[in-house]
Amino acid sequence: MPSLHLAVAIDRADTHQAAPYLESALLAEHGSLDFVTLGDSFARPGPDALAVAARIAPDTARIGLVPTVTTTHTEPFHVQAAVATLDWVSHGRAGWALDVSATEAEARLFGRRRAAPREELWREAGDVADAAARLWDSWEDDAEIRDVASGRFVDRDKLHYADFAGRTFSVRGPSIVPRPPQGHPVRVVDATAPQARETAARHADVALVRAASAERAAAARAELRGLAARFGRDPRTLLVFAALDIDLGDGEHAAEPGHGGGPLPTAGGPAYRGGPVDLAELIADWHRAGAVDGFHLTPAEPRRDLERLVNGTVALLQHRGLFRTFYPGSTLREHLGLARPANRYAALTGESA
Amino acid sequence: MTRRHETAQRPKQVHLAAHFPGVNNTTVWSDPASGSHIDFSSFASLARTAERGLFDFFFLAEGLRLREHKGRIHDLDVVGRPESLTVLTALAAVTERLGLAGTVNATFNEPFELARRFAALDHLSAGRAAWNVVTTSDAFTGENFRRGGYLDRADRYTRAAEFLATARELWDSWTPDGRPRPFAHRGRHFSVEGEFTAPRSPQGHPVVIQAGDSPEGREFAASAADVIFTRHGTLEAGREFYADVKGRLAKYGRSADDLKIMPGVTFVLGDTAAEAQEKATEIRRDQVSPQNAILALEQVWGVDLSAYDPDGPLPDIDPDPDSELVQGRVKITDPFAVAAKWRALSEAKGLSIRQTVIETTARQSFIGTPDRVAADLTEFVRTDAADGFILVPHLTPGGLDDFVDRVVPLLQERGAYRTAYEGTTLRSHLGLREPVWKG
Ligand SMILES: Cc1cc2nc3c(=O)[nH]c(=O)nc-3n(C[C@H](O)[C@H](O)[C@H](O)COP(=O)(O)O)c2cc1C
Numbered sequence: 001m002p003s004l005h006l007a008v009a010i011d012r013a014d015t016h017q018a019a020p021y022l023e024s025a026l027l028a029e030h031g032s033l034d035f036v037t038l039g040d041s042f043a044r045p046g047p048d049a050l051a052v053a054a055r056i057a058p059d060t061a062r063i064g065l066v067p068t069v070t071t072t073h074t075e076p077f078h079v080q081a082a083v084a085t086l087d088w089v090s091h092g093r094a095g096w097a098l099d100v101s102a103t104e105a106e107a108r109l110f111g112r113r114r115a116a117p118r119e120e121l122w123r124e125a126g127d128v129a130d131a132a133a134r135l136w137d138s139w140e141d142d143a144e145i146r147d148v149a150s151g152r153f154v155d156r157d158k159l160h161y162a163d164f165a166g167r168t169f170s171v172r173g174p175s176i177v178p179r180p181p182q183g184h185p186v187r188v189v190d191a192t193a194p195q196a197r198e199t200a201a202r203h204a205d206v207a208l209v210r211a212a213s214a215e216r217a218a219a220a221r222a223e224l225r226g227l228a229a230r231f232g233r234d235p236r237t238l239l240v241f242a243a244l245d246i247d248l249g250d251g252e253h254a255a256e257p258g259h260g261g262g263p264l265p266t267a268g269g270p271a272y273r274g275g276p277v278d279l280a281e282l283i284a285d286w287h288r289a290g291a292v293d294g295f296h297l298t299p300a301e302p303r304r305d306l307e308r309l310v311n312g313t314v315a316l317l318q319h320r321g322l323f324r325t326f327y328p329g330s331t332l333r334e335h336l337g338l339a340r341p342a343n344r345y346a347a348l349t350g351e352s353a
Numbered sequence: 354m355t356r357r358h359e360t361a362q363r364p365k366q367v368h369l370a371a372h373f374p375g376v377n378n379t380t381v382w383s384d385p386a387s388g389s390h391i392d393f394s395s396f397a398s399l400a401r402t403a404e405r406g407l408f409d410f411f412f413l414a415e416g417l418r419l420r421e422h423k424g425r426i427h428d429l430d431v432v433g434r435p436e437s438l439t440v441l442t443a444l445a446a447v448t449e450r451l452g453l454a455g456t457v458n459a460t461f462n463e464p465f466e467l468a469r470r471f472a473a474l475d476h477l478s479a480g481r482a483a484w485n486v487v488t489t490s491d492a493f494t495g496e497n498f499r500r501g502g503y504l505d506r507a508d509r510y511t512r513a514a515e516f517l518a519t520a521r522e523l524w525d526s527w528t529p530d531g532r533p534r535p536f537a538h539r540g541r542h543f544s545v546e547g548e549f550t551a552p553r554s555p556q557g558h559p560v561v562i563q564a565g566d567s568p569e570g571r572e573f574a575a576s577a578a579d580v581i582f583t584r585h586g587t588l589e590a591g592r593e594f595y596a597d598v599k600g601r602l603a604k605y606g607r608s609a610d611d612l613k614i615m616p617g618v619t620f621v622l623g624d625t626a627a628e629a630q631e632k633a634t635e636i637r638r639d640q641v642s643p644q645n646a647i648l649a650l651e652q653v654w655g656v657d658l659s660a661y662d663p664d665g666p667l668p669d670i671d672p673d674p675d676s677e678l679v680q681g682r683v684k685i686t687d688p689f690a691v692a693a694k695w696r697a698l699s700e701a702k703g704l705s706i707r708q709t710v711i712e713t714t715a716r717q718s719f720i721g722t723p724d725r726v727a728a729d730l731t732e733f734v735r736t737d738a739a740d741g742f743i744l745v746p747h748l749t750p751g752g753l754d755d756f757v758d759r760v761v762p763l764l765q766e767r768g769a770y771r772t773a774y775e776g777t778t779l780r781s782h783l784g785l786r787e788p789v790w791k792g
Contacts, residue, residue: 016476016551018446042465045533045550051473054442058397074466077417077497078436085439089393109465111544139433148383151644154433156426159419172496174419174426178391178433 004287004323005294005336007066007206007241008309010036012302016047022056024306028063031310032324034335035064035095037188037296042073042106050082057090064332066095066188071128072121073101073110077171080132087180092331095186095206096132098125098199118195125196127166129187129203134162136184137343138174160345182333183340190243191224192269201227201238205338208243208296210269213262217242218291239293239336242286245271246279247300248308271300276312283313284322367734367769368741368783369761370410370454371403372617374749377414378430379619379715381639381747390431390749396440397447398750406757407771409782410452410483410560411444412582412743413437417458418494420681422648423657427681429645438470445478452779454483454562459513461489461498464538465545468520471559472551480555480778485562485582488513493680510569512542517561517577523549524558525791534792556778557787575601578612579785582743586616586718591738613740613783618718620744622755626721633720636747637711646707649714652679653691663707667699723755727763734769 010024021038028036040049049067057065065086069079079096087094100121101107107115140158147155162173184205191200191207200207207224211217217240225235244263262282263270272279286292299305317323333340373396374380381387389395400411415437420427437455444453453474457467467484475482488509489495495502504512519538526536526549537546563574564582574581575598585594591614599609621636623629641649643663651658654668655676661668672688685691699709719726733739746752764770780787 016473018477042469042550045548047476047551048470048473050439051442051470051477054439055445055477057443058393058446073463075461075498078462081436082439085435088391088435089440089443091393105547109545109547110463111546112463144433146382151642152428153382153431154426154428156428159426159432169499170496170501171498172418176416176419176433177435 001288002293003337004283004317005034005239005241006031006283006314006323007035007037007064007294007296008033008306009039009296009298010302010306011039011046011298014045018052018055020302021052022059024302025056025060025063025065027306027310029060031314032318032327033063033310033314034294035066035093035186035332037097038065038067039097040068040070041099042070042101042109043103050086053094054086054089057086057093060090060093062093062327062330062335064093064095064186064335065090066097066186066332068097068099070099070101071125072116073106073112076128076131076169077135077175079128080135081175081177083132083185084136084175084177084180087182087185088177092181092333094180094182095188095332097188097190098129098203099190100125118193122195122199124166124168126199126202127164127168129199131162131164131166131169131171133184133203134164134344135171135173135175136179137345138162139177139179140343140346141179141183143178158346179343182331183343186332186336186338191220192243197224198227200224202231202233204238205333205336206239206241206294208241210243212265212270214286214289214291217286218289221292237338239338241294241296242292243269243296243298245269245298245300246305246309247271247273248276248279248305248312249273276308277316279309280313280316283317284320287322364768365735366771366784367730367764368613368615369406369408369770370412370452370615370741370743371399371406371408371753372412372414372743372745373399374431374745374747374752375414375434376416376420376431378640378645379745379747380431380749381636382431383639383642384748386751387748388750391433391435393440393443395750396444399746399753400444400448400451402750402753402757404448404451406753406761407774408451409741410454410481410779411441411448412454412485413440413456414485415456415458415487416681417461417489418497418681420679421493422651422680423678427648429642429648438474441482442474442477445474445481450481450774450777450782452481452483452560452782453478454485454560456485456487456564458489459486459516460504460509461494461500462516464516464519464543465523465547465549467516468523469550471520472524472549472554475554475556475559476551480780482554482556483560483562483580483779485564486513486517486578487564491681507569510565510573514573514577515540515542519543519545521558521788521791524553527552528792529553529790553790556780557790560779560783560785571598572601574598575607575612576605579780579783580613580615583614583616586618588733588736588738591616591733592736595737595739610784611786613785615741615743616718616739617743617745619715619747620719620726620756620760621717622721622723622726622759624722626725629721629725633717637716640747641707641711641714643707646710649710650706652682653685653688653695655679655688661706664705667696667706667709669696723759723763727760727767727769730760731764731767731769
């Protein structure tokens with residue numbers, strides 16, 4: 001059976017201090033989880049997610065750090081540089097959850113363009129992801145040579161112009177940041193909304209889907225992987241995680257009678273309410289059925305539920321041998337079993353040689 | 354003795370900041386002691402040294418496009434760097450008091466997003482953030498951005514000023530008890546409205562630094578900056594600049610203490626004056642390799658001079674004033690004058706190309722024994738040539754070790770430098786008031 005992956009949201013309602021986020025990330029790391037996510041939006045109070053991830057990076061050692069960075073009102077060149085830098089400061093643990101800003105209210109915060117339909121914004125997000133990957137490749141890994149004899153610090157033949165021209169922006173390149181430790185930081189897309197699906201299938205390493213049953217999750221996974229294959233990708237390089245809100249209440253088993261078996265659909269998406277033991281059952285069942293590659297869990301009560309998740313659910317899964325008890329590698333890609341991508345420009349040089 | 358009396362007795366204090374030597378031609382990357390300029394450990398190490406030396410802040414420069422020479426990426430100096438704000442935010446985890454200053458361009462960013470990122474840095478570092486507001490003078494950089502192009506000098510600074518004013522409206526938009534209130538700004542460059550996402554930060558506003566030397570730049574600094582990062586590192590030029598800028602403050606209702614002037618300077622230490630001088634000469638030779646000497650010449654002449662011998666005489670051809678040879682660097686405005694000056698010097702002293710470049714381009718500011726350097730720094734500050742210095746070491750990350758171990762104690766002995774941080778925020782280190790909340 002392929003290995004199970006677990007990720008957790010460590011969002012807090014409106015705190016701008018580092019300590020609570022760090023506490024959660026350390027707890028998740030204690031449970032050997034693959035990564036933590038930090039949501040973000042210009043439309044609500046809360047700190048810049050990438051900044052929080054950077055702030056907690058030196059105080060954590062193994063856990064992947066995946067902030068949301070939106071693509072609608074931001075500069076693609078700055079975004080890719082910031083995500084690459086998060087990868088540098090975390091020694092290869094950076095991810096990037098792409099999202100769009102679709103409201104008129106967000107557009108007015110910038111005053112540069114009007115709100116646009118989601119289809120259009122997700123197409124642009126795909127362009128941003130594409131441009132970012134080209135810029136991450138714009139430095140070959142061994143571009144820095146420090147050759148004293150010739151006086152050259154870099155081999156300029158290993159630096160490349162990305163020359164990306166999208167529908168709404170263009171970028172010349174190369175990046176200002178050398179290729180990050182993971183080559184490409186891990187890209188995560190919530191593919192629940194149909195408009196986001198194509199971008200996820202083309203560019204994501206991890207797609208999240210909100211599904212209320214193993215069957216629906218399996219169907220979404222099959223669809224995404226099928227699309228990925230159509231776009232010329234090896235579908236195994238796209239992991240699909242079920243996204244669930246979890247309320248672990250207080251008890252070992254279902255807090256509400258008849259609620260232990262599975263998530264209930266709610267207005268905000270499927271929500272699981274019950275005890276940590278039953279959640280472990282659900283995760284084991286779905287994974288055994290091959291419905292998903294992993295889970296992204298959002299605690300209702302950040303402290304309480306994360307603690308119950310790690311000390312209850314995760315401990316149980318580990319005990320049964322279904323989830324790792326330590327990190328065998330050090331980068332987020334290694335946790336996820338994803339290879340470090342080859343550099344597209346280096347590959348070209350190789351072929352022509 | 355009252356506290357006020359003590360302050361009145363205390364001689365003017367020296368402020369110090371550490372520049373992480375990024376993309377430039379001062380870093381001697383060929384030195385075996387030169388480490389990575391990308392790995393986080395290098396940044397953490399230099400920042401910790403600066404904090405051990407009780408420095409006001411740690412400073413990162415910014416470049417948004419790799420420089421080009423003759424249409425190709427410039428490859429002789431350190432190239433590439435991580436993104437400033439992300440590195441600084443990570444440094445907040447490994448330091449406690451040190452200010453964290455980042456250069457971020459106002460032309461290729463938008464106020465809402467940048468104000469938010471700096472608010473995050475200020476919150477996550479408990480009041481240690483600073484923003485060096487720069488503008489860009491070339492369209493070359495614009496090719497990496499949605500906006501594209503660039504702004505001419507006048508517009509550059511009107512945009513920068515409006516950008517900063519807008520950021521300040523956002524930083525002030527929450528009530529002191531932590532509730533968001535709507536903001537609306539309508540101006541020539543920006544029309545933005547909505548709600549900001551962060552409460553007022555621990556320093557009120559991050560410290561604002563300015564680094565540009567035109568009259569427009571100086572005026573912008575006098576009206577709005579807390580610190581100027583300047584290139585005027587000699588006693589005479591420093592005093593002139595200091596008097597000029599401080600003289601501009603009154604018309605904005607500001608006093609001389611509200612704006613600190615800190616030149617970027619280099620230093621070379623030795624056990625004797627002769628040893629320091631010898632080291633300084635060696636460093637200059639390392640900085641100006643034969644290839645770099647030709648490059649420096651081409652940047653003035655604007656023509657291909659690769660056939661010339663760096664150890665031979667200067668070319669006797671004229672510069673090309675319309676050259677597009679250099680991209681991403683400030684253009685020399687009068688290449689004929691510079692070329693004539695270089696040629697005259699070379700002929701008078703019998704200098705080769707490389708020797709001429711060594712003589713005429715940036716040199717070390719403070720050379721000598723630790724005692725000499727401490728005395729010189731103190732004199733600069735006491736005679737109003739500067740309020741402090743941004744030290745640019747020639748090595749990463751160990752380039753400040755000697756300074757902190759050997760010069761800082763001597764400054765302290767002279768009563769010219771703090772013996773402990775007195776506050777926790779960067780504003781408190783710099784002796785700057787917290788901005789009044791304009792709700
Ligand atoms: C000491 C100093 C440091 C500077 N550092 C940067 C920098 O890191 N990044 C940048 O884009 N521009 C930097 N600049 C450029 C200026 O901020 C400014 O954009 C440029 O000098 C043009 O403005 P001016 O016409 O007022 O001189 C620096 C300038 C000075 C004097």
